[in-house]
Amino acid sequence: MRPFMALTLHDTLTRQSRTIQPLDGRTLRFYCCGPTVYGPAHIGNFRTFVAQDVFRRVVEMGGLPTLHVRNLTDVDDKTIRDSQKAGQSLGDFTRFWTEKFHADCAALNLLPPHVEPSAVAHIPHQIRMIETLIQRGHAYASADGSVYFKVASYPDYGRLSHLEDRELKLGASTTAGAMDSDEYSKDSLADFALWKARRPEDGPNHWPSPWGDGRPGWHLECSAMSLEYLGEDFDVHSGGIDLIFPHHENEIAQSCCSTHGKFAHHWFHVTHLMVDGGKMSKSLGNLYTLEDLQKRGYHPAEVRYVLISGHYRAPLNFTFHSLDAARQALQKLARFDKALLERGCAASPARGDLAPGPFADAWKTLTDDLNVPGALGAVFGAINRTKPAALTEAEVLACHRGLHFMLEALGLRLPPILDEAAVEVPAEIATLAEQRWNAKQSKDWAAADALRKELDALGWIIKDGKDGYQVMPK
Ligand code: AMP
Ligand code: ZN
Numbered sequence: 058m059r060p061f062m063a064l065t066l067h068d069t070l071t072r073q074s075r076t077i078q079p080l081d082g083r084t085l086r087f088y089c090c091g092p093t094v095y096g097p098a099h100i101g102n103f104r105t106f107v108a109q110d111v112f113r114r115v116v117e118m119g120g121l122p123t124l125h126v127r128n129l130t131d132v133d134d135k136t137i138r139d140s141q142k143a144g145q146s147l148g149d150f151t152r153f154w155t156e157k158f159h160a161d162c163a164a165l166n167l168l169p170p171h172v173e174p175s176a177v178a179h180i181p182h183q184i185r186m187i188e189t190l191i192q193r194g195h196a197y198a199s200a201d202g203s204v205y206f207k208v209a210s211y212p213d214y215g216r217l218s219h220l221e222d223r224e225l226k227l228g229a230s231t232t233a234g235a236m237d238s239d240e241y242s243k244d245s246l247a248d249f250a251l252w253k254a255r256r257p258e259d260g261p262n263h264w265p266s267p268w269g270d271g272r273p274g275w276h277l278e279c280s281a282m283s284l285e286y287l288g289e290d291f292d293v294h295s296g297g298i299d300l301i302f303p304h305h306e307n308e309i310a311q312s313c314c315s316t317h318g319k320f321a322h323h324w325f326h327v328t329h330l331m332v333d334g335g336k337m338s339k340s341l342g343n344l345y346t347l348e349d350l351q352k353r354g355y356h357p358a359e360v361r362y363v364l365i366s367g368h369y370r371a372p373l374n375f376t377f378h379s380l381d382a383a384r385q386a387l388q389k390l391a392r393f394d395k396a397l398l399e400r401g402c403a404a405s406p407a408r409g410d411l412a413p414g415p416f417a418d419a420w421k422t423l424t425d426d427l428n429v430p431g432a433l434g435a436v437f438g439a440i441n442r443t444k445p446a447a448l449t450e451a452e453v454l455a456c457h458r459g460l461h462f463m464l465e466a467l468g469l470r471l472p473p474i475l476d477e478a479a480v481e482v483p484a485e486i487a488t489l490a491e492q493r494w495n496a497k498q499s500k501d502w503a504a505a506d507a508l509r510k511e512l513d514a515l516g517w518i519i520k521d522g523k524d525g526y527q528v529m530p531k
Pocket of ligand 2: 089090091279304308
């Protein structure tokens with residue numbers, strides 16, 4: 058095993074970049090809030106899951122084993138509502154969408170979590186946690202048989218989302234509607250449901266409990282399942298930024314008040330994928346699924362490339378242009394790999410032989426708060442400086458192992474090489490190239506230069522001949 062290379066990661070709680078050190082000195086225990094299985098996950102959801110996958114890969118490639126738990130939310134307001142609309146049992150309905158989710162994860166080359174527990178399979182664990190919270194004075198049952206967490210009983214409530222900066226006051230909005238919804242509004246700060254008494258609209262979806270029939274509130278499942286599989290204290294907890302409040306805040310309250318541990322020691326949140334400058338979400342109807350993009354001829358590896366190409370802490374705007382650029386970038390990597398293979402490397406280097414080698418700068422950049430765009434820049438910088446034909450045999454081998462080390466860390470699979478002549482030049486690029494050629498013909502050197510730079514920034518270069526030019530991916 059490789060000695061663990063220091064990895065730093067921003068922590069939402071302390072707002073600092075902190076070095077990852079496993080609490081038990083051996084294994085990084087990592088919990089991710091998983092999908093709500095009531096429809097296809099969109100590529101915004103996958104931005105978060107892919108970023109979590111890159112984190113796990115970097116930890117493992119750095120020499121530290123992980124224990125990765127990602128749950129399935131298979132009972133909540135939305136799964137119950139939509140299973141009934143579909144006329145299916147909750148189990149059949151969520152199984153269908155879970156299988157679809159798994160197929161998309163495999164296509165996007167996500168490592169399967171070591172444990173994938175479901176909320177429905179852990180109802181007794183959730184009931185036990187509620188009992189402890191009631192015994193310790195942190196929860197109370199209401200007359201209808203619902204149970205609520207008493208936010209005022211936990212003075213640390215709000216630390217993760219820095220509520221003190223948002224001037225939200227306890228009790229500002231404690232209407233029953235706000236308290237019972239799984240996803241109450243960002244600006245309300247209310248006691249929240251741990252157990253929801255059976256309602257007619259729940260149909261057959263209710264379970265017995267000491268407070269009567271009902272079902273768990275959404276926030277409770279992650280507290281109960283992380284305790285079961287990772288213990289009272291574990292290393293890193295992750296989700297998209299929309300989960301910071303109230304979901305993660307509530308998880309902390311439930312876990313810290315029902316155990317003697319501190320729950321997650323590091324919080325890793327992924328900023329949203331946007332589309333046309335707005336959040337991509339099911340309720341806004343502006344989402345793309347992996348299948349939508351595959352139908353338009355894009356490969357999942359290209360989608361993965363786009364999703365990792367922006368820093369996980371910055372918003373990323375999804376465009377089709379970025380998918381075209383991803384295709385060119387992956388082609389460039391595949392052509393470089395082919396040139397190394399032609400110098401006699403084995404097609405798939407053994408995992409144990411991989412080492413950053415000449416890509417050490419790219420690896421170092423990646424371990425600095427998962428700076429994927431910086432690491433990709435360093436990979437292409439190294440490729441641009443390297444002429445496989447001019448390398449010694451030992452250099453060829455080191456370069457090949459280094460390239461595959463980075464591909465493995467980023468989870469990128471190389472696509473088959475497209476015929477170069479067949480590389481499609483997007484219309485926008487062709488127009489810019491034509492404008493540049495015309496500027497050059499009319500000796501407007503400043504304009505020609507500016508257009509060349511613009512093309513360069515978009516990932517394209519121009520080779521001029523006597524009577525014309527050729528546009529090529531960088
Ligand atoms: P859900 O299936 O709604 O529970 O969400 C699954 C994961 O996707 C959670 O970690 C969310 O925070 C995350 N998520 C939801 N929308 C987006 C988005 N537009 N960009 C990135 N992550 C998102
Ligand atoms: Zn969760």
